[in-house]
Amino acid sequence: MARYTVAFQGESGAYSEQAVYELLGRTGIQCTGYPSFDDAFTAVSTGKMNLLMVPIENTLGGTIHANCDLQLQHNLFIIAEHSLRVRHALLALPGTKKESLAKAISHPQALAQCSSYLKKQGIVAEAAYDTAGSAKLIAEGKLEGVAAICSELAAEHYGLEVLDKGVEDDDNNFTRFLLLRSEPVSVPPGVKCKTSVVFSLENMAGSLFKALSVFALREIDLTKIESRPCKPDIMSSLERLYMSMRVAPPAKRARTEGSAGEARFRYLFYVDFLANVDEHNVTNALRHLQEMTVFFRVLGSFPQGGARVGLAHLEDRMVPIFRPATEPKKRIGVLGFGTFGQFIGKKLALDHFVFAASRENYSAIAANCGVTWCDSIDQLLDQQLDVLIISVSILSFEGMVRRICNCIASKDAAHASRKMLVVDVLSVKVHAKTTLAALLPETCDILCTHPMFGPQSGKHGWSGLPFVFERVRLNNARRCEEFLKWWTSQGCRMVDMTCELHDEVAAGSQFVTHFTGRVLERLALSSGPINTKGFESLLQLVENTSRDSFDLFYALFKFNPNSSQQLSSMEQAVQDLLVRSVRPRAFVASEVSLGGSDGLGRHLVTMADKSGGSIASSPMKKPGMGCVLGMIVMGPASDYIGRRLGLILCAMAWNENALIAARIITGLGMGGESPLAAAPSAECSEKTSDGARNVALLYLFG
Known part of the structure; x- marks a missing residue:
């Protein structure tokens, strides 16, 4: 029975199959050829095959770029390499x-x-x-x-x-093959290692120099650097997941729309270096590199020279994405054992040692979940935890982190809590990221996550459900990867996304969903005999959002600045809809023009509140040419604007130029010729007194 099933492109007897046998031997190997590289990648990413052998570059033909793109699309990791003499x-x-x-x-x-x-x-x-x-x-x-x-x-x-x-004519014909799978390999210390990364940079002077300097300053040996344009559809997909909020909105639009010539050519940089990704200086270098990049990903960290590690545990035709965890059990703490804490704690307890603590006493529930109960945070931290999951509300998160830090500070320097991996599961990520990074000691690792499912949506299993994460700070990268691997083994769809981009996207999806549900809830909609499917969906939305506390909705707004922007956009959309279909266009337009902070409305109100004096001395004297020109532009659009407002301005004209502008507006609104003759100064004097002004205001609003 085969231990490994290996996919390759081509017919039986292809050089890719030969590379498989040279690297892995023939014992326990079952090779299957696929008609295209895409089919071969799909076979491994979907779990039909364990491993994939693909050529990546040839000494005569150069790089096989199609396979570079496919590796990014299918999210496979390099676990070994082999150089084949063709x-x-x-x-x-x-x-x-x-x-x-x-x-x-x-x-x-x-x-x-x-x-x-x-x-x-x-x-x-x-x-x-x-x-x-x-x-x-x-x-x-x-x-x-x-x-x-x-x-x-x-x-x-x-x-x-x-x-x-x-x-062959040239005996210097070598092809470098990569062995890929759906999970990265962990190379033990002492084994010479190579790491491959890919990243994209903003087009700024010196950006590549700065990126490469993170390796040079730490004396990390680069063996390859290559840049190439990325296909627009692939880059668009990558940026939706990875684009940093540091990129200005105009730059984002240029990249996604491809409007500018330069924006159509987006470059990816592929870099190989001789070091293990788990080494301390490499971890720091990659963390530094991530701060500069728009997109970044580790393609794999694997042994040099065709050595093999991490393959013995695979079984015949086993689907890696769904296989149970085989690593040693970890000691995992869950702080906050409410509904969600119980939900994930019960699942984690099947494969790990799980401990829990919370404000309320859930010891009986914990026992039923196979979880060891702790009476306090201090007792929880004394369990020699590898991982601490903070599962509390958004509103209480910062306070809880401060309590954790106080407990850690009271421990001795060698205490396990000072080096544990701290994980959050909040629905807002930048708040969690900045809070953890600012308060936790540097020795603690940080992983920000958002499991986008709960007891209801995940009650039938987690297969295909999104699990969003960002590796924020890692001293022990292997532990973090093993923890993420457990979620992968449950079937979660892993989404490696920055916290900044998560919040930007969530404001347009999660917050809009909750906001819409809350608004509809206040309408007290009820089911009827002629419900449409769309209306039934709205009723279901109300039911789903009303299950969550109002504190969650408030926190989604308060701790995600993008939500405020989204709300403003929704308000503007409602206003635009009213202008187009509900209220008379002219009336709404006049409201907007008169209501602006620098518009005529402010000056009219100021005048109406004044007691005595001529209008020439009021703020109406200098309303700004922008207001007058705006009214001239709107004049032809409506009889209301052109005639009524024009006549009002005529009645209130405070000088010759204002009277001419008012007559122009009046004439345009009536559809006739405007009287452009110079107005006599007598018309602009005392007739614009308080009485005329009040009549004009009544005419406008009455």
Whole structure:
């Protein structure tokens, strides 16, 4: 029975299959070829196969960029590499003489690498879809006088005879293969290691120099750096998940819309370096790099030179994404054992040692969940915890973190609580991130998470449900990855996203959902005999949001600045809708123009409140040309604006220019010619007294 199932692209006998056997051996290996690289990646990312072997670069042909893109899309990790010496062989039906060959078929790249040899032999080259596939065509079609250029392994699969070996023109033909899987490998200390990362930067002077300096300053040896444009659809997908809030909104729009020429070309930088991602200086370097990047991801940290680690636990055709945790049990504390704390604590207790504490006594419930109850935070921290999950409300989060820090400060320097991984599960992330980073000691690791499900949505399992996370601060990266791996093993859809972007996206989804539900709740909508499906959905929304406390809704607004912006946008949308369909356009437009802080409304109100004096001495004397020009533009739009407001301004004109502007507005509103003649100064004097002003105001609002 096979221990490992390995996917590759191509027919049996392909060089990728040969690379599998050279790296892993043949014992317990089951290889399966797929027609395309995309199919092969999908087989592993969906759990049909354990491992994937793909070529990534060739000394003659360069980088295979399609596989770089596919690795990003399918979120697979490099766990090993292998350098394969490509030796092309000439294969034909048994008994065939080389002198009788008329043509050779193979992949165009293989034919190009053997062009001089074929010319010397007088053999015509003919392109086929695949190297090993060419051998398959000859064997199945019994093609005489035809040879295939492929690996010697293909001869074993299809019963062909090797007529010649090493027929390539350049013996410096090596292909670097990567072994991938859905989970990263943990390389033990002492094993020479290579790490691959990919990132994207803002187009600023010196940005690449600054990014690379994080490695140079720590004397980390780079073995590869390559930049290339990323496909717009892939980059758009990556940015939706990873784009930092540090990028200005105009820059975001330019990138996502592709309006500017430069914005269409977005570059990814691929960097390899000789060090383990768990090393302290590497952890600091990558943390520093993340602060500069728009997008960042570790593609894998793996042994150098084709060494293998972390493969022994795989079983035949086991789906890695759903397999139970096999790492040693961790000691996990849950602080806050309310509904959600009980929900995750019960699940964690199946694979780990779980301890819990809360304001109320849930000891009986904890016992039923397989969780050890602690009477205080101090007692909880004394359990030698590897991980502490803070599962309290948003409003009480900061206070709870301060209490935790006070307890940690009272422990001795070697106490486990000073080095534990602290995890939050709040619905707002920037607040959690900044609070933990500011208050916890530097020796504590920080992982911000948002499991986007609860007892109701997750009661039938967590498969496919999103689990959002950001690695904020890590001294022990391996522990963090093992903790995340447990959530992966439960079937969660892991979303690596910055806290800033999470809150930006959540304001447009989570807050809008809660806000809409709360508004509809106050309308007291009820079900009727002619409900539509849409209305039923709204009633369900009200029911779902009303289950949550108002404190949660308030906290979503208070601790996410993006929610305030979203609310303003919603208010503007309602106003626009009223303008378009409910209230007369002219009336609303006049309200807007008169109601602005620097508009005519403020000056009119000021005048109405004044007692005595001429209008020439009031604030109406200098309302600003912007207001007058605005009224001129709106004049033709409405009889209301053009005639009524124009006449009012005529009655209240305080000088010659104001009277001309008022007459222009009046004329445009009436659809006729405007009287543009200079107004006599007498018309702009005492007739604009308080009496005329009050009549004008009554005319406008009455």
